Amino acid sequence: MTTETDNEHPCLPGGLIALDQWSTPDVSVHKTLRAGLKDILEQLRSGLTPESEAFESLDDLPSLSANKLKRYAPEPDASALASAILEQLEALRQQGAHNREVSFVVAPPFSGVSDALLTLPVRIIEPPANLSMTEPDADRWWDEQLGDDDWVVPELANFWLRHRSGLNLLKSFFARVALDSTGRGIVACSSWCWQFWVRYWPEIHVNPLTPAPLDSGRLTGWLDFLARGGNGRSLTARMTNDGLYVLPPKADDSKEKYSCFAQDLANAARGNRGVAHAIWQRALRAQPEQDAEQGEGEASAGNTAECWVVPFDQLSLPGVPQGSGQQAGLVLHAILLHSQLTIESLERATGIANRELKLLLSRFLRADLIVQDEKTQAYRPTPLGYPAVRKYLQARGFPVDGF
Amino acid sequence: MEELGLKDALSTISSGAIIEAVAVVVLASLLIMAIQKLVPMLARKLSGKPRLYLLASVPLFRLVIIVLTIVMVVPILVEPSFENMLAIFGALALALGFAFKDYANSLIAGIVTLYEMPYRPGDWIEINGQYGEVRAIGTRAAEIVTLDDTVIVIPHGLLWNNLLANGNDGTDNLMCVAELYLEPNHDVARMRELFRDVIYTCPLTKTYQPVVVAVLGTDMGMKYRLKAYPLTPGDQTRFIAELTARAGEVCAAEEVKMISRPLLWQ
Numbered sequence: 001m002t003t004e005t006d007n008e009h010p011c012l013p014g015g016l017i018a019l020d021q022w023s024t025p026d027v028s029v030h031k032t033l034r035a036g037l038k039d040i041l042e043q044l045r046s047g048l049t050p051e052s053e054a055f056e057s058l059d060d061l062p063s064l065s066a067n068k069l070k071r072y073a074p075e076p077d078a079s080a081l082a083s084a085i086l087e088q089l090e091a092l093r094q095q096g097a098h099n100r101e102v103s104f105v106v107a108p109p110f111s112g113v114s115d116a117l118l119t120l121p122v123r124i125i126e127p128p129a130n131l132s133m134t135e136p137d138a139d140r141w142w143d144e145q146l147g148d149d150d151w152v153v154p155e156l157a158n159f160w161l162r163h164r165s166g167l168n169l170l171k172s173f174f175a176r177v178a179l180d181s182t183g184r185g186i187v188a189c190s191s192w193c194w195q196f197w198v199r200y201w202p203e204i205h206v207n208p209l210t211p212a213p214l215d216s217g218r219l220t221g222w223l224d225f226l227a228r229g230g231n232g233r234s235l236t237a238r239m240t241n242d243g244l245y246v247l248p249p250k251a252d253d254s255k256e257k258y259s260c261f262a263q264d265l266a267n268a269a270r271g272n273r274g275v276a277h278a279i280w281q282r283a284l285r286a287q288p289e290q291d292a293e294q295g296e297g298e299a300s301a302g303n304t305a306e307c308w309v310v311p312f313d314q315l316s317l318p319g320v321p322q323g324s325g326q327q328a329g330l331v332l333h334a335i336l337l338h339s340q341l342t343i344e345s346l347e348r349a350t351g352i353a354n355r356e357l358k359l360l361l362s363r364f365l366r367a368d369l370i371v372q373d374e375k376t377q378a379y380r381p382t383p384l385g386y387p388a389v390r391k392y393l394q395a396r397g398f399p400v401d402g403f
Numbered sequence: 404m405e406e407l408g409l410k411d412a413l414s415t416i417s418s419g420a421i422i423e424a425v426a427v428v429v430l431a432s433l434l435i436m437a438i439q440k441l442v443p444m445l446a447r448k449l450s451g452k453p454r455l456y457l458l459a460s461v462p463l464f465r466l467v468i469i470v471l472t473i474v475m476v477v478p479i480l481v482e483p484s485f486e487n488m489l490a491i492f493g494a495l496a497l498a499l500g501f502a503f504k505d506y507a508n509s510l511i512a513g514i515v516t517l518y519e520m521p522y523r524p525g526d527w528i529e530i531n532g533q534y535g536e537v538r539a540i541g542t543r544a545a546e547i548v549t550l551d552d553t554v555i556v557i558p559h560g561l562l563w564n565n566l567l568a569n570g571n572d573g574t575d576n577l578m579c580v581a582e583l584y585l586e587p588n589h590d591v592a593r594m595r596e597l598f599r600d601v602i603y604t605c606p607l608t609k610t611y612q613p614v615v616v617a618v619l620g621t622d623m624g625m626k627y628r629l630k631a632y633p634l635t636p637g638d639q640t641r642f643i644a645e646l647t648a649r650a651g652e653v654c655a656a657e658e659v660k661m662i663s664r665p666l667l668w669q
Binding site: 330397 | 449603606609
């Protein structure tokens with residue numbers, strides 16, 4: 001269903017695709033087995049090192065300065081991504097591949113789609129303060145929100161609560177979308193929220209789209225695009241252990257030897273751009289012979305900047321505290337289902353007492369698995385902790401997203 | 404016994420051979436004990452399929468060790484000629500047939516259990532009215548732990564002529580049913596919808612497995628059965644309790660009364 005080439009949309013490599021076309025980046029049997037064994041060993045070892053869950057780097061090379069990090073691996077431009085999404089939707093409409101009034105973009109956490117939609121110059125529909133509405137109240141609320149003008153819902157996961165009285169708002173919304181009686185809008189929906197609702201209402205047919213997964217090729221292209229940052233200065237990134245290249249992307253006539261870091265990164269992130277970007281930022285190092293702040297001038301002078309990349313096995317990503325019992329899984333799952341939750345909402349969604357929740361949340365905060373939003377006081381997952389959380393939940397039978 | 408040639412076969416056994424054979428048997432027993440202790444300990448630290456596979460491997464390990472021990476011990480004690488083997492196994496068959504009939508029955512059923520796998524460690528089974536999780540499968544009997552934490556030893560021989568119900572059959576998917584009776588003359592469709600919401604919003608529900616709300620008109624009222632899968636089989640008691648409590652809240656909010664048998668008899 002993709003319409004554009006990767007080069008035409010460097011901030012949305014692979015474009016938007018149908019949900020059933022999404023697949024994890026290819027990974028060898030050897031690496032799958034190694035990862036499986038590593039998981040089992042980590043679970044077995046958990047009792048021995050209960051507090052070593054937070055991110056740590058196992059090398060002693062100097063990290064990049066904040067300035068250099070901002071230049072070499074800057075945050076993606078949300079407005080550029082929004083434009084790319086709009087262009088893709090328009091192209092799909094012209095092809096006849098997408099003809100719904102409401103466009104659904106289902107994406108895993110940290111995909112950047114929600115932030116991108118917030119930059120669009122259209123009416124943004126924010127969730128109501130009270131999510132526990134009766135059916136008539138929910139209908140009335142949507143009547144007020146959905147008009148003839150264009151609108152966006154930046155994150156549908158914020159419009160419900162996994163509680164018997166917290167479903168009506170989305171029930172009413174999906175019923176309207178099915179009838180195409182909502183005007184023209186774009187909805188971003190977390191893959192976790194989508195996974196719940198597609199099971200709850202298998203009849204939902206809204207033809208959702210999703211950003212294509214980043215395999216190693218797309219990932220290096222995207223990281224290179226970010227590093228260039230519009231000024232055309234490329235970044236050369238090489239491995240600290242063997243000097244093999246990671247960036248710039250391999251050209252057809254290139255004679256340099258390339259590392260498999262990009263492939264490892266794409267696999268570890270399961271093609272998720274936000275997770276890959278967060279790990280990439282942690283993997284970058286200053287040149288071994290310079291410290292973090294030295295060489296700023298030299299780097300800016302040339303047309304090519306250079307930095308180093310730590311091997312994947314020297315990056316210890318955050319892990320879920322294993323001895324937390326089943327309550328830990330319930331809390332993490334609830335946070336992912338709703339993208340973010342305050343402690344009061346968590347209490348309602350999980351049924352866990354406030355005091356116990358505080359203990360669990362403080363443990364997750366220390367382990368870098370979640371962060372608390374200062375403004376809303378809501379807890380949300382971190383991109384570095386997300387792979388471990390997903391794996392943890394999947395191993396314990398929780399329903400996980402398809403991404 | 405003499406007709407079988409057992410005397411001749413055993414006459415060559417020396418005291419050194421006996422000590423060697425005993426040492427092998429003791430070593431094998433220690434190895435089996437270590438496996439039976441360590442593997443479940445490791446399995447408890449894991450979750451999902453690795454846990455089930457590891458638990459299921461214990462009886463297989465034991466069988467392999469027993470077979471290997473027999474293969475090693477017999478040549479130590481007697482010369483492995485055709486006549487000697489016939490004598491030993493013939494005598495063994497006689498002894499088992501007469502003296503340890505039931506024991507042999509269970510031993511053979513135990514071997515069949517390992518091959519057919521009607522239950523594995525980690526399975527939730529019901530046999531002869533006893534329901535629980537298979538904790539260990541021994542050579543002669545299996546141990547199950549009931550929901551009330553009582554250990555029940557079930558001889559494998561019971562397999563031959565008893566019905567066995569296996570709730571999860573080697574997987575971690577175990578359907579649970581919460582039952583409740585409601586007073587008739589209410590909006591059944593609405594209650595079914597609300598109970599469905601109850602199941603989906605229960606944090607212990609595996610939402611990717613089927614969810615069913617069945618209803619039946621009985622002489623005791625409208626019988627609702629809320630069927631769903633908990634995250635892990637071990638959650639079943641808590642899961643059913645959660646579903647029942649949440650369904651009770653719905654009934655109270657909808658002003659539909661729940662009924663129970665004692666009330667009916669009044």
